[in-house]
Amino acid sequence: MTKIISEDIFIVKKRNLKNDYYSLVLKPFSKIENCQPGQFVHLRIPSASIFFRRAFSLADTNAEKGTIEIIFKVFGRGTRILSSFRKSDYLNVLGPLGVPFKLPDKKEKVLIAAGGIGLPPLLYLVAEMVKKGYNPETIEFFYGGKTAADIIERNRIKKMKVNFHPVTEDGSFGEKGLITTPMEEMILENKAEKMKIYSCGPEGMLKAVNELGLKYGIEGQISLEAPMPCGIGLCLGCVVPLVKGGHARVCCDGPVFDIGEVVL
Amino acid sequence: MTKIISEDIFIVKKRNLKNDYYSLVLKPFSKIENCQPGQFVHLRIPSASIFFRRAFSLADTNAEKGTIEIIFKVFGRGTRILSSFRKSDYLNVLGPLGVPFKLPDKKEKVLIAAGGIGLPPLLYLVAEMVKKGYNPETIEFFYGGKTAADIIERNRIKKMKVNFHPVTEDGSFGEKGLITTPMEEMILENKAEKMKIYSCGPEGMLKAVNELGLKYGIEGQISLEAPMPCGIGLCLGCVVPLVKGGHARVCCDGPVFDIGEVVL
Amino acid sequence: MTPDLKVVIAGVEFSNPLMTASGCCGYGEELSEIFPLSKLGGLVTKSITLHPRLGHPTPRTAETSCGMLNAIGLANVGVDKFIAEKIPFLARQKTKIIVNVAGSTIKEYVEVCARLNDCEPIDMVELNISCPNVDEGGMEFGADPKMTEKSIRAVKKVFQRPLIAKLSPNVTSIVEIAQAAEQGGADVLSLINSLVGTAIDIDTWQPRLTNNKGGLTGPAIKPIALAMVDAVYSHCKLPIIGIGGIASAADVVEFMLCGATAVEIGTALFIQPDIPVKIAKDLKTYLKDKKLTSITNLIGKVRKYK
Amino acid sequence: MTPDLKVVIAGVEFSNPLMTASGCCGYGEELSEIFPLSKLGGLVTKSITLHPRLGHPTPRTAETSCGMLNAIGLANVGVDKFIAEKIPFLARQKTKIIVNVAGSTIKEYVEVCARLNDCEPIDMVELNISCPNVDEGGMEFGADPKMTEKSIRAVKKVFQRPLIAKLSPNVTSIVEIAQAAEQGGADVLSLINSLVGTAIDIDTWQPRLTNNKGGLTGPAIKPIALAMVDAVYSHCKLPIIGIGGIASAADVVEFMLCGATAVEIGTALFIQPDIPVKIAKDLKTYLKDKKLTSITNLIGKVRKYK
């Protein structure tokens, strides 16, 4: 049995979450049992101006219903066209792809660091942890955006009963500034505890989070983006340099890497 | 004011006429007042595998509603994708294009010779004639297809009260054979009358109709098809040789030509 | 302040850098039913030859992935009829008129250009030394530096206004050909013409073109054209007109950043005949966003990696 | 009766004419998670060089209209690690193994091929004398008939199994290069490699590739590749492996009608990694419809216009 499949699956639910943010629920995905948080799917967008597939992190899966969810923001041509798709349209999905997050020990404090459209894989990670019996009170959910409009799915996060720390650059929702400031405060206040960081978001943020982890010796993982022609390790188009030397492919050696592993 | 326009217009009605035959009604088309039978529109089909526009004869127009109708048969990639479009989708339409049919004298007997998907422009022509007060009894509507399934819009033809002569190659509907046989009989029976022929259909049929016209000295017009990259006379990709020498562009010197004018 | 789209090439001022490419706008009449030709910086006519030509039989175009093949075969009315019947219309249009000239011998080029020299409304001639669709020569001129230089030098003697050499991409080094054209006295370079290609009908096993092969054009070839403009700009002093797959303002910006002073739009006209009007509008918006006052600020400004 | 997809090239039998192209299937491991490699006639590895290479920094790919640009820069593990770590996996696959070799000097090609000669599971070597993405040479070999002949002759001395010369399309006459390769002793020709191209980011004004330019591949280039296969088939006796934009069974049929005995599929794998399996199935259907018993009935059977 192959581990990865490419198949046409249907949009069963489409939601416009806020402004340019959308959620698509798709089914039936044959490899639903293989999916883990941190993995992504590669979608083919049938249009004249789109040649490559586009990568989207799994934002959730539902094994009983056979559904997967992706959440995206309209960014360029591909996502614009994707946002025009409707319920009962189908898309060709290749996946699940990439190396998933390694779950923390149950005793550890977990710092989630989501930035902008880096949210989806972390939503899935936390949902999975809660489902697996992790205590949501040990999960500190930092989520930063430019402005209030970039903090989506607030109720979904609150429902998971984690400690929610929204941060916006303009202070229009939650704390004002960048998430690394309250994160560093949290780290300093809880020096005695064992902690793990999980992060996904814009490059600048990942860099800051990576440094934070290195500075305080906190282990954790970050999920990277890269241009991904194939998504499965064939083309070598998505490489990042490794601290130990050499290159790693973001699509199949990642997208999840340990803090301190890659040169950012 | 330019004579031709390119604009996005909406599908307001889609009908699956029979098997692979579809009708699309589109609006609002700004140049509706300019449209005449024999003219066509050039549709852009937004898809990765379709580069050129595709030409479709006007099958009807409704000036009050601002709608145009096209009727097509799924033939290749373009028409297959077109058949997947739905109500409220929009298409970019370039038109109206080409030289229309010249209407006959009101006293003349009119022989319509439609073959397969050559029907749409002739439907429009006859509807327009009836609207303009031509006596439908003087219109002999020959319409040939491979089999019964290829004779579409029968009620629509009957409602126009013309003399309907369906012909199928396998005899599954109407007379058996090719339309030129009953047409020739009709010509021989009505030698005394002045007649005009209007035809659109597959190449072989047009050739036979053209010869019929020449043989009996009956004037008329045929509407041709050709590969049409631009549809407006820019590329010279659609030329046919003329009997008098030289080339004519099917898209803008045609698609309607006089019997005896082009080398078939 | 609205940004300025004006560009000057070999002393001739164009109201914007957008021209229609040879063979893609006939002699302008049809396009003028879609938009006023004054919206164009310039119009380049279908290739004119000494004698009228019918070209190859239909099918002489074929659809390909993001592009097309054509083997029209230089169908045109011939220089005399062109001057008598087409120039009067063109002369009335408020746009620059560039006549594209093709031939199968140097003598033919010279003869056509000599007649055009006496025709006042013509602003420039573009020498098609690169058409892949005629057996008699066309292509060979453009593939051989010596022939390129020689033919241009000969034409320069009889045609007094600016001369554009239109280069073929079907060569090992377009820079070498560009330099030969410069040597021969060309005032401007335009590139690229179409790339040799073919397509087969898998039902009939026949080529999709009666000429068996043709020229590939359209968005498919844009990256190739862009790399060639970039290479020629780095090795030649002449102003460049970029051609190949242009279908948007973004494409025009790319070509200008790589060194083009103006562009020609070909195949895109078949898909969207009013595209030059939209591109001109979008270019203004782009320049405004970038806080640039003149489109000439873009020319050759690509910021290459070291 | 199921039609036979088997083809024989230089004495080696392939279960079908479908191979994966160099640089588009790594060393086979990843693809084997999508479908069993036995479904392929053959697999062509990423270019192997004497020493390991990291290639150019990211971004080293860019999307284009119906195609892509890449300037990976021959990233590979080097011949020693390839033999030690990749060959054991490849040897277990029930498909033909073709190792693509690149170098910047003839000596390097020879050294790599000598080591591969001792490596039993390898069925053929494909000499990449045409990669546009390295400054040190690659490209020049393939653009110059003399260098082509010389490098192939040198490799033939050390590599005893069939040798494929992979040709560059960035030349005035690919026929001339093909004949030089034949002269040098190549057993098979494969064509085409990618076409030099570039793309610019109009926001940053930087090229989309850190190497400033790259190679254009994918459906966009298919008509060019097809015309080159056709030209080489008409002027050379060697068997041809067709490459360039193949993404469907129809594409394979076109290439074979133009003279290819087999094909390599590259970029299409990135869009639809299981495409070779679908193509093999569709080819059988096509042959059945056409009442042909063997796919070899297609080779060179294009019915050209006179």
Ligand SMILES: Cc1cc2nc3c(=O)[nH]c(=O)nc-3n(C[C@H](O)[C@H](O)[C@H](O)COP(=O)(O)OP(=O)(O)OC[C@H]3O[C@@H](n4cnc5c(N)ncnc54)[C@H](O)[C@@H]3O)c2cc1C
């Ligand atoms: C592992 C991973 C997970 C992701 N998860 C999400 C998610 O959950 N939600 C979300 O909104 N976004 C996600 N993204 C980003 C998403 O793929 C981008 O939004 C998308 O690529 C931008 O696409 P676009 O077509 O809208 O923009 P475009 O402007 O069309 O593309 C952006 C630019 O990137 C280039 N590009 C796009 N795709 C590729 C490619 N595959 N290879 C090379 N160049 C390319 C385009 O050519 C263009 O220049 C993820 C990306 C990765 C790598």
Ligand SMILES: Cc1cc2nc3c(=O)[nH]c(=O)nc-3n(C[C@H](O)[C@H](O)[C@H](O)COP(=O)(O)OP(=O)(O)OC[C@H]3O[C@@H](n4cnc5c(N)ncnc54)[C@H](O)[C@@H]3O)c2cc1C
């Ligand atoms: C004036 C005119 C009026 C028409 N009216 C109708 C009508 O009313 N109803 C109807 O069903 N059909 C009509 N057609 C035919 C219709 O355009 C064809 O069905 C269509 O071109 C086939 O398209 P396809 O995409 O389904 O097939 P495809 O298989 O995609 O195309 C058929 C073949 O023709 C080629 N081709 C398609 N379009 C072009 C082009 N523009 N230039 C060059 N080659 C091209 C394709 O490359 C392909 O090889 C008309 C054609 C013309 C010229």
Ligand SMILES: Cc1cc2nc3c(=O)[nH]c(=O)nc-3n(C[C@H](O)[C@H](O)[C@H](O)COP(=O)(O)O)c2cc1C
């Ligand atoms: C149908 C067609 C006809 C053409 N005829 C000519 C011609 O007569 N002379 C010429 O120099 N170029 C001719 N060309 C080439 C174009 O001028 C242009 O160089 C080429 O199409 C690339 O630009 P594009 O991709 O924008 O179309 C023709 C192109 C097409 C598509």
Ligand SMILES: Cc1cc2nc3c(=O)[nH]c(=O)nc-3n(C[C@H](O)[C@H](O)[C@H](O)COP(=O)(O)O)c2cc1C
């Ligand atoms: C990402 C990428 C990497 C490539 N690397 C190599 C290579 O290392 N050696 C080589 O000979 N060709 C290489 N090629 C060229 C392909 O083998 C093939 O010749 C070309 O892509 C055309 O085929 P296609 O259009 O099917 O992709 C590469 C192509 C791509 C897209």
Ligand code: FES
């Ligand atoms: S995207 Fe192709 S190797 Fe990662």
Ligand code: FES
């Ligand atoms: S289709 Fe272009 S001239 Fe007729």
